Amino acid sequence: MRQLKFILLFTVLLSLSGCSVKYNFTGTGKIDAKTFQVNFFRNNADVVEPGIDRRFTLRLQDLIQNQTNLSLTNSNGDLVYEGEITQYRISPMTATADQRAAQSRLSITVNVRFTNKKKEEDDFEKQFSFYYDFNGDLLPTGIVLDTALDQIFERITQDIFNASLAKW
Template identity: 65%
Template sequence: MKSILKLVVLTLLLSLSSCKYYNFTGTGKIDAETFQVNYFQNNAELVEPGIERTFTIQLQEIIQNQTSLNLVSQGGDLLYEGEVIEYRITPMTATADQRAAQNRLTITVMVRFTNKNKEEDDFEKRFSFFHDYPANEQMTGTRLTTALDEIFTRITQDIFNESLAKW
């Protein structure tokens, strides 16, 4: 009975200590304590007001929620900056009478990531995603909110994976 208890205690100690090097988000050990997300300007030709603020906040939130890094306004060990470079609506499918049946909203963000402690991790890269919707609906109100949430959730997760999870 004592040997089983010792085995359980040893297993528990080893599993808790291993969380120092790997966690459930897949980030492993991060050589940083702070991160900074600068305001992402909206430089797209077609401008939807406020999306740059929404994107900046969602990027800050995903990093805060999935790491133990502290958000700072300047001098962060990890720096995220960039701009929204594309906000585009295009027809995707047509009806028999040559009208659009479905549209696609595509948003592209250019991101520059800098790791002050590990320069080989730095990158400048475009991240893009889309949302399809019926052509008879306007991209306003709840339709816009739903689309932005879907697109920004995917883009911010891709940025997180590229910069911290290395997936």
């Protein structure tokens, strides 16, 4: 019995001392960077919805601040996110018998250039997109637009975070 306690204690101590990599609940592991900057994402889509560029930029800043201990800066960040909204499209998804849209889809695509000044092999330029389906009798305005943008930006910003910091 005494030998079993000793083996158990030894195993616990060995497992605790063997961990040299820091992990957190976001899966970011160890980050050498201390600061990040998110440059303004211009809306270069053919259809321009006013204000979504600012809303997206702030949403990305907030996500990174909330999920890391990095400090936001306006210039010379260790990690730099920049790019543009390249697509804002509304398209019918299903039709009714009288040739009207029963369901519509709002799709947004964002082109992102990520630069890691501490680890250049992590740099990338990539497009991220997502969509929101809504009733075809409605227009993407007011609460429908707010709900759509919240869901689309939540997914896109999380995908950007995963690609740049979580390596998923």
